[in-house]
Amino acid sequence: MRRASAVALAVVVPGALLGWGAYAALGGPRDSGPDRVKSAAPSGWTAPSDGTSANGGIGAGAKPGPDSAATPLKGKVVVIDPGHNPANHRHTAEINRQVDIGTNRKECDTTGTSTNSGYSEAAFTLDVAHRLRALLQQRGATVKLTQDADRPYGPCVDERARIGNAAHADAVVSLHADGSGSGNRGYHVILPGEVRAGGADTRAVVGPSRELGRLVSAGFGRATGTAPSNYVGDGSGIVTRKDLGGLNLSTVPKVFIECGNMRDTKDAALLTSGAWRQKAAQGISDGIVSFLRG
Numbered sequence: 188m189r190r191a192s193a194v195a196l197a198v199v200v201p202g203a204l205l206g207w208g209a210y211a212a213l214g215g216p217r218d219s220g221p222d223r224v225k226s227a228a229p230s231g232w233t234a235p236s237d238g239t240s241a242n243g244g245i246g247a248g249a250k251p252g253p254d255s256a257a258t259p260l261k262g263k264v265v266v267i268d269p270g271h272n273p274a275n276h277r278h279t280a281e282i283n284r285q286v287d288i289g290t291n292r293k294e295c296d297t298t299g300t301s302t303n304s305g306y307s308e309a310a311f312t313l314d315v316a317h318r319l320r321a322l323l324q325q326r327g328a329t330v331k332l333t334q335d336a337d338r339p340y341g342p343c344v345d346e347r348a349r350i351g352n353a354a355h356a357d358a359v360v361s362l363h364a365d366g367s368g369s370g371n372r373g374y375h376v377i378l379p380g381e382v383r384a385g386g387a388d389t390r391a392v393v394g395p396s397r398e399l400g401r402l403v404s405a406g407f408g409r410a411t412g413t414a415p416s417n418y419v420g421d422g423s424g425i426v427t428r429k430d431l432g433g434l435n436l437s438t439v440p441k442v443f444i445e446c447g448n449m450r451d452t453k454d455a456a457l458l459t460s461g462a463w464r465q466k467a468a469q470g471i472s473d474g475i476v477s478f479l480r481g
């Protein structure tokens with residue numbers, strides 16, 4: 188039930204978002220395209236309302252269509268980096284270990300934040316990662332996750348970067364939700380700044396990452412209907428940082444997205460909604476697809 192619904196939901200992409208040419212190229216009405224999607228959704232289906240579906244079958248039913256035009260990302264590699272790890276809090280010594288991020292040394296990883304009611308950022312990032320993986324696989328991409336709660340902690344931020352590099356990823360998106368003050372709302376995308384220090388050299392990826400970030404931010408805003416951050420950046424929902432090891436050490440196009448502020452009750456209501464997380468994954472996927480289609 189959920190599997191079928193997820194597949195249907197996954198393609199609720201208004202043709203307008205893709206542009207008509209792209210939509211037609213995808214097979215138009217022949218593939219499981221926008222117009223037939225809504226009627227395909229079982230009428231009694233309701234979206235999961237909490238994080239318990241994180242390991243549910245969201246991604247399992249996604250199969251690329253037989254029509255290669257429906258799989259424009261065939262041959263492309265996307266690495267999804269779900270921030271933190273649900274078990275990090277049980278491994279504080281390990282995650283506090285300092286690792287080299289080029290510019291300086293920094294903690295291996297952190298526990299991440301949570302909503303006031305205890306829904307963890309790590310559960311959120313994994314859930315969105317599964318939804319995003321399904322959407323990208325439907326488009327034909329090869330998708331790799333840096334972690335899937337399949338390791339005791341981490342990986343450390345330097346290893347997270349190396350996983351994307353070793354995969355020769357065409358795009359990497361690191362998923363997060365913020366832990367800021369109440370009243371601070373909205374999403375923002377973080378771009379790598381130009382860094383050349385130690386093992387870090389972002390000069391080749393700053394440009395493409397900026398484009399990836401611009402498209403992911405736009406896609407996310409459209410799909411979720413939420414506003415860019417009212418507390419970080421200039422209102423565009425895009426900021427640049429040079430202090431994140433996961434960006435500094437990347438040799439492939441990479442951005443972070445902070446999907447909202449878990450400590451704000453209005454943002455938390457969104458972040459804890461399965462239906463909203465599906466929109467979030469759709470928006471990020473739209474941005475990645477636009478980036479990779481060029």
Ligand SMILES: [Zn+2]
Nearest residue numbers: 270299363364
């Ligand atoms: Zn985070």
